[in-house]
Amino acid sequence: YSASKGGVLALTHTLAVEFGKQGVxxxxxxxxxxxxxIFQSFQMPQGADKSLLSRILPFDGEFRPPENVAAMVAxxxxxxxxxxxxxxxxxxxxxxx
Numbered sequence: 001y002s003a004s005k006g007g008v009l010a011l012t013h014t015l016a017v018e019f020g021k022q023g024v025x026x027x028x029x030x031x032x033x034x035x036x037x038i039f040q041s042f043q044m045p046q047g048a049d050k051s052l053l054s055r056i057l058p059f060d061g062e063f064r065p066p067e068n069v070a071a072m073v074a075x076x077x078x079x080x081x082x083x084x085x086x087x088x089x090x091x092x093x094x095x096x097x
Contacts, residue, residue, distance in 0.1 A: 005030075009088050016086030025085040027076055031069045032092030033058045058093020 009028055016026040033056070044050060058064075069091050075081045076089075090096055 012088065013086045020085055025076070025082075027084060027086065028088040029069060029072060030088055030090045030092065030096070032056065032090070032095055033063045034069060034091070035063045035065050039063060056095060058095050060093060062093065064091075064093070 012026050012028040015024075019026065044053065072089060072091055076084060
């Protein structure tokens with residue numbers, strides 16, 4: 001997972017540099033702790049160490065709706081996001097910050 005994510009982030013930066021002069025903006029969104037259908041069906045495997053779950057929880061313990069990610073997409077597509085290019089934006093409540 002880490003290697004593939006690193007590849008996506010490196011590709012994001014490379015494409016942003018390559019196509020930025022043409023007005024194309026490339027950013028990577030890195031969502032975490034989002035309430036999706038897979039979240040609602042999640043069950044800890046029997047015998048799993050439940051303390052590991054705390055490693056993927058945001059600091060306030062709240063999972064957020066997909067609208068939080070959509071709001072960042074809207075910002076990046078708007079004039080306000082015109083100067084954001086080639087970056088990875090974590091939308092995860094600080095769990096990986």
